[in-house]
Amino acid sequence: MNAADSRPDQDGPENPANVSRETWTPEADLDTPIFAAASRATQVLHKNQRLPRPPHTRVFTVANQKGGVGKTTTAVNLAAALALHGLRTLVIDLDPQGNASTALGIDRRQAGTPSSYEVLLGEMPIREAIRQSPHNPNLFCVPATIDLAGAEIELVSMVARENRLKRAIDDLAGAEFDYVFIDCPPSLGLLTLNALVAAREVLIPIQCEYYALEGVSQLTNNINLVKAHLNPALDVSTVLLTMYDGRTKLADQVAMEVRRYFGDKVLKTMIPRSVKVSEAPGYSMTIIDYDPGSRGAMSYLDAGRELAERIGTEQGKGRA
Known part of the structure; x- marks a missing residue:
């Protein structure tokens, strides 16, 4: 055996020069997107910040x-x-x-x-239809079933x-x-009309895409008709920009146009386009429960805050 054979393999692990410089350390994960999201989620879920009641x-009627x-x-x-944040909130689902x-x-x-079908037809008090969400003890819902699809026709003769x-x-x-949100179908039938008569405030989500204001002028005209004849207290109090993609000039142009149209009724917070936000309902969750550290969750938390x-500018003057 010659001397060369007795030396350690120069390409082997014994040679310090061949040890990876990317050896993991506990600090190595601190700058990763996963760690950042986990950190944000921890802050969200364990923050005891209380919002004013x-x-x-x-x-609110959420309509478009x-x-x-x-x-x-x-x-x-x-x-x-x-x-x-500790506020008792009810969602009334009026979409079939x-x-x-x-x-x-x-x-x-x-x-x-x-x-909500039985509630609208007077077959059940709304208190009996309220269900608590399993995700939060302060979150409640009056659910919608497929029966609601026929409510439009049944309400006509009432x-x-x-x-x-x-x-x-009432x-x-x-x-x-503290808050009631009424989710409407994307049409102006009797279900949406009921929601507009029942609410004091209208919240309009508008996506940052082509034709963003398409139909909004007609919606505001209909809101004004309801205000004039059925609900004098009704007003568009809030507009929220959704599906915002900061990589495109179009999104910024649409945001500027909406702010010019609605003024200070538009929230400063914009909801980004997010796959996570789209995925969450498939797991029967909101984005805040599904991925609390995501950009979508953080944006909705900011919008809620x-x-x-x-x-000071809220329109509701009577506790339900």
Whole structure:
């Protein structure tokens, strides 16, 4: 055996020069996106910050005639954000698709589930239809079932058909809800009309994409008609920009156009386009429960905080 064979392999682990310079250390994970998201999630879930309670229940109708603008997503995630900060929040699902109910963890497909259908038809007091979300003790829902699809036709022949939901919400006196969000279908039928008559404030989600204001002028005209003839207290108090993509000039242009149209009614917070936000309902969760450290969750928390801090401009003058 020659001398060369007796030396340690120069390419082997014994040679310090061949030891990886990327050896893991506990500090190595501190700058990763996963660690950053986990850190944010920890701050969200363990933060004891309390938002101010409104002096009276604020009842919002979340409406937009245009579909796919993040209407249901906005209703449930704002409700979850406020509930996380200790505010008692109720979501009334008036969309026959029932996506808001699903996102809040309510099994609406179970036979005999009390729903907004029975409430609208006067077959059940709204208190009996309220279900607590399994995700938060401050978050509640009046679910929608498939029966609601026929409510539009059944309501046509009823007396004071546009006031059915308002009378139901009036019966919540003493329930001590801080916020009520009514999720509407993307149309201006009797269900949406009931929501507009029952609320004091309208929240309009608008996506930062082409034709963002398409239909909004018609919606505001209809809101003004309801205000003139059925609900003098109704007003568009809040506009939220959704599906914002900061990489495009279009998103910024749309945001500027919406702010020029609605002025200071537009929240400063914008909700980014996010796969996580889209995934969450598939797991019967809001984004705040599904991925509390994500950009989408943080944005809805910021929007909820901003909404709560606008108490000085809130329109609701009577606790439900």
